Amino acid sequence: MTIERIPVGSDSTVWIGRGLLGDAAKYLHSPSGRFVLFSAANAGAAADAVRHALAGRLFVDETVDDREESKTLATVGRLADAALMGGLRRDDAVVAVGGGVTSDVVGFAAAILLRGVAWNAVPTTTGAMADAAIGGKTGVDHAAGKNLIGAFHPPRAILIDPAAAALLPERDYRAGLVEALKAAWIGDAILAQAAESGLDAILARDEGTLLACLAGAVRVKAGIVSSDLREGDRRRLLNFGHTLGHAIEAAGGFRDLKHGEAVAWGIAAALEISKRRSGLPAAEAERVRRVLARLGPFPPANRDPAVLSPFLARDKKATARGIAGVVLEAVGRARVEEAVPEREWLEAAAIMSLS
Amino acid sequence: MTIERIPVGSDSTVWIGRGLLGDAAKYLHSPSGRFVLFSAANAGAAADAVRHALAGRLFVDETVDDREESKTLATVGRLADAALMGGLRRDDAVVAVGGGVTSDVVGFAAAILLRGVAWNAVPTTTGAMADAAIGGKTGVDHAAGKNLIGAFHPPRAILIDPAAAALLPERDYRAGLVEALKAAWIGDAILAQAAESGLDAILARDEGTLLACLAGAVRVKAGIVSSDLREGDRRRLLNFGHTLGHAIEAAGGFRDLKHGEAVAWGIAAALEISKRRSGLPAAEAERVRRVLARLGPFPPANRDPAVLSPFLARDKKATARGIAGVVLEAVGRARVEEAVPEREWLEAAAIMSLS
Numbered sequence: 001m002t003i004e005r006i007p008v009g010s011d012s013t014v015w016i017g018r019g020l021l022g023d024a025a026k027y028l029h030s031p032s033g034r035f036v037l038f039s040a041a042n043a044g045a046a047a048d049a050v051r052h053a054l055a056g057r058l059f060v061d062e063t064v065d066d067r068e069e070s071k072t073l074a075t076v077g078r079l080a081d082a083a084l085m086g087g088l089r090r091d092d093a094v095v096a097v098g099g100g101v102t103s104d105v106v107g108f109a110a111a112i113l114l115r116g117v118a119w120n121a122v123p124t125t126t127g128a129m130a131d132a133a134i135g136g137k138t139g140v141d142h143a144a145g146k147n148l149i150g151a152f153h154p155p156r157a158i159l160i161d162p163a164a165a166a167l168l169p170e171r172d173y174r175a176g177l178v179e180a181l182k183a184a185w186i187g188d189a190i191l192a193q194a195a196e197s198g199l200d201a202i203l204a205r206d207e208g209t210l211l212a213c214l215a216g217a218v219r220v221k222a223g224i225v226s227s228d229l230r231e232g233d234r235r236r237l238l239n240f241g242h243t244l245g246h247a248i249e250a251a252g253g254f255r256d257l258k259h260g261e262a263v264a265w266g267i268a269a270a271l272e273i274s275k276r277r278s279g280l281p282a283a284e285a286e287r288v289r290r291v292l293a294r295l296g297p298f299p300p301a302n303r304d305p306a307v308l309s310p311f312l313a314r315d316k317k318a319t320a321r322g323i324a325g326v327v328l329e330a331v332g333r334a335r336v337e338e339a340v341p342e343r344e345w346l347e348a349a350a351i352m353s354l355s
Numbered sequence: 356m357t358i359e360r361i362p363v364g365s366d367s368t369v370w371i372g373r374g375l376l377g378d379a380a381k382y383l384h385s386p387s388g389r390f391v392l393f394s395a396a397n398a399g400a401a402a403d404a405v406r407h408a409l410a411g412r413l414f415v416d417e418t419v420d421d422r423e424e425s426k427t428l429a430t431v432g433r434l435a436d437a438a439l440m441g442g443l444r445r446d447d448a449v450v451a452v453g454g455g456v457t458s459d460v461v462g463f464a465a466a467i468l469l470r471g472v473a474w475n476a477v478p479t480t481t482g483a484m485a486d487a488a489i490g491g492k493t494g495v496d497h498a499a500g501k502n503l504i505g506a507f508h509p510p511r512a513i514l515i516d517p518a519a520a521a522l523l524p525e526r527d528y529r530a531g532l533v534e535a536l537k538a539a540w541i542g543d544a545i546l547a548q549a550a551e552s553g554l555d556a557i558l559a560r561d562e563g564t565l566l567a568c569l570a571g572a573v574r575v576k577a578g579i580v581s582s583d584l585r586e587g588d589r590r591r592l593l594n595f596g597h598t599l600g601h602a603i604e605a606a607g608g609f610r611d612l613k614h615g616e617a618v619a620w621g622i623a624a625a626l627e628i629s630k631r632r633s634g635l636p637a638a639e640a641e642r643v644r645r646v647l648a649r650l651g652p653f654p655p656a657n658r659d660p661a662v663l664s665p666f667l668a669r670d671k672k673a674t675a676r677g678i679a680g681v682v683l684e685a686v687g688r689a690r691v692e693e694a695v696p697e698r699e700w701l702e703a704a705a706i707m708s709l710s
Contacts, residue, residue, distance in 0.1 A: 073432045080428070084499035112467070115494060115505045139470060144439040150470045151506065 003027075004215055008134055008222040012154040016215050018207055020161040021046060021122070024053035028120045029156040030093030034059055036083050038106045040066040040098025043124040046164040047097045050122060054095075060086035066101040068254050071141045073149060079109040093118040093156070096133075099125035099172075100259070103155075104147070107138030111153035121155040124164040126176030126210075127260050130183060130217040133158050135225040135235070145314065146246070146254075160218065162211045174295045175260030177202065178241075181295075182263065183217035185288060186240045187224065189332025191216035196291055203294070237334045240326040241267035244345055247311035251302040264292045265301040269348035274327040276344075277337055284331050293354050305346040312342055358382075359570055363489055363577040367509040371570050373562055375516040376401060376477070379408035383475045384511040385448030389414055391438050393461045395421040395453025398479040401519040402452045405477060409450075415441035421456040423609050426496045428504060434464040448473040448511070451488075454480035454527075455614070458510075459502070462493030466508035476510040479519040481531030481565075482615050485538060485572040488513050490580040490590070500669065501601070501609075515569060517562045529650045530615030532557065533596075536650075537622065538572035540643060541595045542579065544687025546571035551646055558649070592689045595681040596622035599700055602666035606657040619647045620656040624703035629682040631699075632692055639686050648709050660701040667697055 003017035015027045035054050039047035041063045051058065062082045065075060094117060096106035103121045110119035121133035139150015165173060184192035201209040221238065228234040245266025249257055271288055274280035315323050322339035329335060358372035370382045390409050394402035396418045406413065417437045420430060449472060451461035458476045465474035476488035494505015520528060539547035556564040576593065583589040600621025604612055626643055629635035670678050677694035684690060
């Protein structure tokens with residue numbers, strides 16, 4: 001069994017490898033040796049592996065409602081109740097087992113319990129393995145928008161075992177891969193090439209090929225985050241596909257499209273803008289588009305300017321001159337465009353294609 | 356008008372002086388120039404001064420329920436609603452006007468809104484002026500105990516104008532002074548002497564004498580906090596009087612005694628322990644006790660071992676060997692005693708006196 005160790009900044013370590021969860025006790029961190037387990041209801045096998053590994057050291061074991069609509073301050077309050085009533089002390093640690101919603105909510109609870117206790121993330125979806133928790137953004141949604149309440153609180157350890165994604169529904173499995181490929185496209189041309197070649201094996205759920213793709217994506221994200229721990233310029237590259245993607249996700253009421261699916265559409269639009277603004281060769285844009293198409297078919301995106309415009313205007317990156325976005329110069333190399341006029345985003349939405 | 360500037364760590368500045376609030380716009384910090392105002396209902400005059408100073412730059416103006424029983428995650432949620440529905444952006448700032456509960460709750464809301472926005476504290480009670488917000492501890496209570504949910508999030512600016520305490524009810528005014536004197540006793544013998552000499556003037560609400568006492572207390576606390584931004588050894592000195600004080604406060608259901616009153620009893624007990632353990636001369640203990648007595652009379656403390664014991668056992672500083680406490684070696688010099696047996700705390704509670 002080969003376990004790879006990828007540091008993120010100075011506080012956080014990603015451990016990644018097949019069979020890792022069988023040996024989870026070695027990698028999960030708690031100053032006191034005691035743990036609180038919060039796991040998504042559908043993360044049963046991974047949660048059981050953690051339970052087994054931490055036998056006798058778990059003093060709270062609760063499930064988390066991991067639907068996007070439960071990603072609220074009230075849910076964080078319920079987790080806090082369970083941990084505090086269970087006798088949480090400052091040197092205890094929390095373990096989150098589940099997808100992106102679980103790590104967002106549980107990580108935020110860890111951030112504010114006793115003004116911050118250590119936590120560990122065990123992602124069980126392809127999207128969470130490639131993206132969530134690395135970098136320490138935690139938080140919940142608010143009626144005014146997604147992720148508007150939260151904290152920076154990096155997990156001490158992130159344990160990625162591709163076996164945890166084995167039972168994932170097909171649609172979730174594929175949507176999550178968009179985030180892994182995104183990392184390759186913005187930061188690692190060789191990884192992008194390898195993921196493209198291995199895509200059939202990944203879609204056939206070959207664990208070794210999936211592992212190589214995820215490890216590459218984690219290395220890209222860890223490299224960016226380590227050089228830019230808050231919200232500086234390099235970190236903004238991770239938003240590739242997310243400007244229009246967020247608007248499309250919101251236009252679907254966060255129900256019609258999964259996050260990764262909306263990001264796929266957002267990337268398709270960003271490719272159009274990249275051809276015009278950053279000289280992305282048409283052949284490279286087409287190559288990226290074809291890879292995304294192989295992950296689909298995805299539900300259609302709302303392209304109506306009247307619907308998308310208010311969501312674009314509400315973007316955190318919006319200014320009077322336009323909305324910042326990430327463009328590709330080539331596969332493996334991205335940059336931030338500070339002010340792309342709204343009109344240009346809406347035109348790209350009109351012509352983007354994933355077929 | 357003389358305004359003193361006292362830095363706290365590298366992120367936070369205390370501004371203190373008479374008439375300061377008339378010129379508040381000069382000292383309140385917001386990257387965007389825009390502000391959210393959250394003020395306690397009974398902090399009317401100070402809130403009005405801030406409103407006047409920030410005319411045209413306030414886009415949210417809400418009152419905060421500042422009773423201890425409202426210091427909850429639900430209250431933070433309501434403040435977050437008001438700020439986000441008002442259009443809060445990352446570069447906006449929050450201003451908290453009120454006592455310790457207000458700064459605890461509002462500071463915590465600022466800590467988690469958009470993963471942290473800048474905030475400013477305008478304390479309006481003697482206790483909050485001497486103690487709260489300096490050091491960046493923010494948070495709310497939980498059924499399992501006080502301040503169990505929160506964050507470290509130092510305010511950018513703390514504006515202390517003694518005039519803001521002018522209309523404070525007598526009991527609050529006196530209870531809050533306990534925290535100011537505590538700072539002198541643990542860290543500044545000359546300040547302790549001056550506060551003792553000036554106590555009649557302070558109790559007669561002479562603003563100049565109160566200002567000198569508060570400024571001295573802030574300097575002690577800022578010095579300790581700057582050298583120890585998290586919860587290290589020096590910072591623990593600020594807990595003088597708080598070990599038994601917290602137990603007494605809890606035994607009174609947080610209703611019978613105000614925080615400062617419970618701390619006064621806690622100091623009275625700590626003096627008894629200091630005589631035995633750290634060689635505090637009986638004459639110095641008596642001197643401190645007499646100053647506390649002049650702030651009273653305070654409501655009686657519950658001294659019942661059967662009542663106090665469970666609260667002592669629940670102390671965050673409790674270990675198998677005893678409960679850490681702060682003792683005086685002399686007026687102006689304190690140290691931490693790591694493990695004082697519970698029996699010793701209960702004996703001190705039995706003999707402590709404030710008359």
